[in-house]
Amino acid sequence: MDDIAKAAYDALVTEKNLNTDHFVLGPQLYSYDEVSFSPSSLRQPMTPKRQAAALLSKVLGRNITHKRISPEESTAVFESLGIQSDYASLLTSIALQITSGEEEALFTDKKGIIGEKKLQDYFEANKELWAKK
Numbered sequence: 001m002d003d004i005a006k007a008a009y010d011a012l013v014t015e016k017n018l019n020t021d022h023f024v025l026g027p028q029l030y031s032y033d034e035v036s037f038s039p040s041s042l043r044q045p046m047t048p049k050r051q052a053a054a055l056l057s058k059v060l061g062r063n064i065t066h067k068r069i070s071p072e073e074s075t076a077v078f079e080s081l082g083i084q085s086d087y088a089s090l091l092t093s094i095a096l097q098i099t100s101g102e103e104e105a106l107f108t109d110k111k112g113i114i115g116e117k118k119l120q121d122y123f124e125a126n127k128e129l130w131a132k133k
Contacts, residue, residue: 007113024113029104052119059123060130071096 007024057064069077071092078088123130 002115002117004115007115020111022111022113024115026115027118052123055120056123056130059120059127062132064130 004024007022011022053064053066074092074095075085075088078091079085083091
C-alpha cells in the first residue's frame, strides 16, 4: 500500500500533467499459480522461482497449498460469489491472458511504476489475515 500511496502522491505533485494511466507493480512478478490467491489459477505449470504458497507457509509456520483449477471452475467460483455469468467469464478470460504472460509486458512499459515492497514483506506485515483463530 505504501508503494501505491507514493505513486499517487508523485502523480499529484508533479509539475507536468501525466494525463495517462499508470500501472503500479511490485518488484517481483508472480503468476496466479505462484501467488495462489485467485480463483483463476489456471493452466500454466508451476515454476519453482518464487512460489508464494511456500513463502506464506514460511511466514505462518504451517503448510499452505495451492490447487490449480480449470477455466470452467474459475467461472463457477466467480458466479458463486454473486458475479453475473458474463462478467465471470470475462474475468476468467482476463486471468487466462495474464496466465499466458501478457502482464509481463507491464514491467518494461513506460507506464509501469515499480514499487519496493516485496510479497514476503506484505505477508509478514499482514500475517494475521491468514492466521488460524
